[in-house]
Amino acid sequence: MTSPTDIGAATQQDGDEGGAPEPFGLGSSPLRSDALPKALGIYPYAADLWAEGLLWGAVLRSPHPHARIKGIDTSAALALPGVHAVVTAADLPPGPDGTPDGAPAGPIVADRPVLAAGVVRHHGEPVAAVAADHPDTARLAVGLIAVEYEPLEAVTDPEQSFTAPPLHPDGNLFRHLPLRCGDPEAVGEIVVEGLYQVGRQDPAPLGAEAGLAVPRPDGGVELHLSSTDPHGDRDRTAACLGLEPDRVRLVVTGVPGATSDREDLSFQVTLALLALRTGRPVKMTLTREESFHTHTSRHPALLRYRHHADAEGTLVKVEAQILLDGGAYADVSAEALAAATAFSAGPYVCPNVFVDAWAVRTNNPPAGQMRGEGALQACFAYESQLDQLAARVGVDPVEIRRRNAMATGDPLPTGQAVTCPAPVAALLEAVAAEPLPALPVDDPDAEWLLPGGPGGAGDPAAVRRGIGYAVGMVHMLGAEGEDEVSTATVRVSGDHATVICAAVDSGQGFATLARQIVQSVLGVSEVYIAPADSDQSIAGPSARGRHTWVSGGAVERAALMVRHQLLQPIAANFGMSVELLQIADGKITSYDGVLGMPVAEALEGKELWATAQCRPHPTEPLDESGQGDAFVSIAFCAMRAVVDVDIELGTVRVVEMTVAQDVGRALNPRQIEDRIEAGVAQGVGLALLEDLRTEGGVLQNPSLTGYRLPTALDTPEVRIAALLEERDVVATFGAKAVSAVPAVVSPAAVAAAVRAATGLPVGRLPIRPEDAVAG
């Protein structure tokens, strides 16, 4: 691992020793402030919220993936003692254009009803909700609501969606994105083809959705939720309730680690509606099963690829058809499709790329945002193709990638030049150069963890080791013209500073980073991060690795403004420019050492405030042939997976993942390593375990027993070969987002390794035991 050389590097090692001062500033590795409470189980999650006299909410969900609602009878539920309100779509205020049954909601495209009206389009869609004085009463009342359904034929195969009758007034096609780049007639000497399939991964946050709504005297409502986009959620909630946005306040509380949007609009609008209806605080905590129903999952995908290359393996043309199953509602399918299309050829130079990509509506659960949506599915396909190509050309998988690797300045198939650092070849070299883990034969005395786990059925004689490589990419920040902006306020008073920014720390470590930024700029060790709520200025959602860049940038600018305010009078006093003064360890010193004044003294009891915004350069939508500068910046990562496969039982154990990542600049090395480990765990989960199965649109395994999240035994050793620090000049601090790209690349690397161990063409994720049985 490269070591950081910037501010605070000297104190970095100290942090690990007992009694040493807390690590300080950018480049150091302080611990997240919520790490200890979360590990000890004393962190207050949204489910722990309480208000005097609160009522309990519960939701009735559709048992059918597709059905017409012929009638809802709530009288029996209302008659139950203890029930205070029962609401259905008819209780929602009409939409802005006068549509009855409430305005539909959703990010990008608002097509999802808060409560189903007339028709249900997926299993688990909310139909009605109850507020009662006890959670059990609420659930009993939900059971008493009589809904008459007329089941309709469910469209669950995305390929059937094109010809099926429309499932929604908006039609069945969310987006068709053709990409035309280069010469369609070009052919290569070597042609490899493949069909790839990716299953449905769920973010499965351990903290299930929960929240508390409190009615306000002014007719508005205050929502306490673990939202990751307080302003977006506030605006959408207000729109659905027919309220002005400033009548709704959203207080962010108890956010568990979130690897996707935590937003479930239906949940929060229903909660707010129940509170407004009853005039009392209403709390709702979803069960594990409901949690699986309510949040969006990763897009299941079908990808058909054909790569043309010359005899040396240099890419000539890539042709692809990509089909994403968006489920019942649009959500961010259009955006995921753009990433899948733009990155369809991977981090390789290819002059001719022809892609047709579709995102379609089905009666499956809705798919949405989840680490590297779109980019992940494409990565599995193009990396599998590169392995096939390597085998056909007769070269090493690393060599074939090196021959085609993209570098800074090379164009994407969308015509956009990759102006940020693109150290693809260097990342590959770094992972390939790392030593391999020992084989059981080298160290027979050690106790080997075989596939199947300790005490399992694994047999050393049937275990084969495989090594696979993959490289991938993902964009940072919103794409295709999305307005990316964040606002932050920094205040200094006495010996401490405060950061007020509505950027939610969803586990990505923004709170820690904001503290480090202010420490570096202002030299103040004590930095307080105010909790986020929607009364603060807008910071945007916690997604696509944007907060390090936009909110980090806003915090830095605000801190610099405060610094200027602080130093200007002193500099003027001493007749020197501000640049000649520096702040460290709570003291202001001049370049010559003459001046040495504590910050608190310089403040003279004043409070200094500054607010700043950060808005990166704009992007543009992809046009009708998939061309355009759609992305702000791109992060790259290379991985090597080492797996052991019991080829008789098909059980796979990932022994080690070696990672080299392009981070721009390591602002908090420990946090980066944590994020890489988290991404690898999620990627390995998708590669081998996690599959939210549906049967005719009905969820089969909405529980943590049925939906297998990786445990400590399933998660491999993660070896960081390199964090390449080549500054991205346009990014804040030159740093790139780090969370998404490890999740994007690791499934492809695991698949390559399983292929190497078994000799089987692994074309489907997750890899089931029956896909890895060889011989």
Added chain:
Amino acid sequence: MLPASLDEAVDALAAAPAAVPVAGATDLMEAVNAGRLRPAALIGLGRITELRGWRYEDGGTAVLGAGLTHARMDRPDFAALIPALADAARTAGPPQVRNVGTLGGNIVTAAPAGDTLPVLAALEATVTLARAGATREVPVSHLLTGLDPVRPGELLTWVRVPLLHAPQVFLKATGRSGPARATASVALVLDPARRAVRCAVGAVAPVPLRPLEAEAWVAGCIDWDGSREIDPAATAAFGEYVAAACVPDGYGAEGAWEAVTEGPSAASVRLRRTVSVLARRALGRALK
């Protein structure tokens, strides 16, 4: 209700036959929380210390308390006694579950993938069902198949397991390295005194299955007087035999196209391969 002794528990159950006895509650509370079960009352068995251990009986039998936890069964002293049961207990779930989940609970829940069940079936264990003033012995397999179910007011108290003083193996196939539900499991015990091999396959059917013919055949292939050696080909054939006996042709083919095609379904081919590998490896380890 929290009875402190077995007698109190049995009396409590007699007084309130609709009450549900609860030990580790790892299955029960999950059902209660999910709203699938609303017991009229619960009788907590946690304070009955006598059920948490085991004792020996003449004739080489261990009498195991129904309140033995999986974690306790995994300890070396117990593993030396009934190795296959210890293996099953060790892989039964995450530590949190094994610390409270009990042997009796595993039997009464009778989940198809219950890990101790094939072991108890292979050992031909019996259980003691106690009610006020009377007890009766029922073979585990009769209890599981419903041939002789637990009657109202009865409490499962003891599990009688013969001590065989010979190798025993429990193997389970899962899709992961961490604790997981078995897709198939095989328990295999040697009974040198009777020159028998007993085997049970778990998780492929609602109850553990015994491939009796395969057991009898393979017992004849073993050199019992010598070093208990067996021809590797016979081990492999035993695997196939067990798999064919326990997995029907139409496995997993409900209404699917596979139901109308001839021969075994794809699902049954896959499961047979898994069961066959497990049975072969189990026999190989037992005779090693």
